[in-house]
Amino acid sequence: MDNNKVVEVLRGIEDPTSRTDIISARRITDLKLDGVNVIFTLHTTGLDDSQKAQLNFKCQEKILGIYPDAEIHIHMKAAAQGSGADTPLPQVKNIIAVASGKGGVGKSTLAANLALALAELGYKTGLLDADLYGPSMPTMFGLKGKRPKIYEHYGKPVLEPINQYGIHIMSIGFVVEPEQAVVLRGPRLSGVLKQFISDVRWPELDFMIVDLPPGTGDVQLSLVQSVPLTGAVLVTTPQEVALDDAVKAGNMFRIENINVPILGVVENMAWFTPDDMPDKKYYLFGEGGGKKLAKLFNTVLLSQIPLVQSVREAGDSGKPAVLCGDITADNYKETAKKLVRQTVIRNEMLDPTKMVNMNQ
Ligand SMILES: Nc1ncnc2c1ncn2[C@@H]1O[C@H](COP(=O)(O)OP(=O)(O)O)[C@@H](O)[C@H]1O
Ligand SMILES: [Mg+2]
Structure with a gap:
């Protein structure tokens, strides 16, 4: 034999x-x-x-x-609970959450463009839209009204992520109408998130990017109990007042028994640049927030992304900025490269993150 x-x-x-x-x-x-x-x-x-x-x-x-x-x-x-080998997604090498203290700072825009930039670098990439209250990915990827395929596998119904522009995407917006999503609460909500992890047939991936709702609520807690996160990226705007909320969001990941590394900070809307004057910088919201946040968490400022009208337009049109040759496309690609570097360092220096077990 x-x-x-x-x-x-x-x-x-x-x-x-x-x-x-x-x-x-x-x-x-x-x-x-x-x-x-x-x-x-x-x-x-x-x-x-x-x-x-x-x-x-x-x-x-x-x-x-x-x-x-x-x-x-x-x-x-069966692996022992919380042993690290006990992951529901053994085929996914790195799971990275994009988080912020506030809404509207550009988390979803970053998550979408980062995922596309990683794919462009040759990494197999997935995108989990975990903003169960306000999913953005159906709009950002031009997939409104699209439904994932459902079929039976080993006697259980499973969902197939939707493939768009070379990445694998799952969003609550593919399953229910966005207006219905807001009624999900507590246990239902964590049930949906768990299903998105274990009842979705994710392929082998180098990176899974998870777009979170703002703040430190149920979804964040459910996520760290459902998968071992490789790390988190914090998104902030430059102004001081946004900082307190961003710090709270970051601190949640650093709580002792959650212990998810902060891989870096992205300062979004760092300055305003008119589309037709790409060299001009207007510091509408002040300066320095990103750097300060990175310092506080002993991590790096991955990038500063300007406020550019075409970024919003690209998001609304169903084809994110990276794919449009927008003036920010290089920013996002550079962010992706730095994030890969940070991930490699993290994986060399630290043990795999353990899933949080609330019964301990
Ligand atoms: N760098 C940017 N330049 C211009 N508009 C942006 C930029 N980043 C995000 N936006 C826009 O700001 C709004 C909020 O962004 P979004 O990614 O949905 O934030 P969040 O997920 O944090 O709530 C969207 O309309 C988006 O298109
Ligand atoms: Mg969002």
């Missing part, structure tokens, strides 16, 4: 919770062949009993298909 052949047939089995196979989803470890015995561990994190049974059966079936006399020993193993 041949190790590689066993891996190859197991690769033919779809993973119940992600849009990959069970080898890519890292469900199989410690594979050993010993005489007629095939021994391995099957990691069952995130699976219900019926999925576990189906997966066990499929593994046996595949191996017996090539080695009919094999004796198969499968150790089913």
